[in-house]
Amino acid sequence: QVQLVESGGALVQPGGSLRLSCAASGIIFSWYDMGWYRQAPGKQRELVAQITPGGRSTNYADSVKGRFTISRDNAKNTVNLQMNSLKPEDTAVYYCKASRGRDYWGQGTQVTVSS
Secondary structure: OOEEEEEOOOEEOOOOOEEEEEEEEOOOHHHOEEEEEEEOOOOOOEEEEEEOOOOOOEEEOOOOOOOEEEEEEOOOOEEEEEEOOOOHHHOEEEEEEEEEOEEEEOOOEEEEEOO
16 A cells, blocks of 8 residues: 655745655655645645656756755655745645656645745
């Protein structure tokens, strides 16, 4: 049974930082592209960042470039998203996705950026 469990979401002030983590089980983690997506109220889910199986290549949404960093630890089956200089428009539920032919999603973690 595949499980992706996100953690680290919280309420943070504008300009603050958060680190999200996603722990995977039930898959050969090192075979999978991993991604972080987010969905704000009333909006479609969108890609935030993605990383290849070996971690050599990453891709970011323009809105987060220079502020967010995706990383993975294949020994620990985890993928992380370091988020700095957070803005109110970063408020959303953040989801972890594993992709290799088919997709697996986590349940999401809430990030709220507000003063």
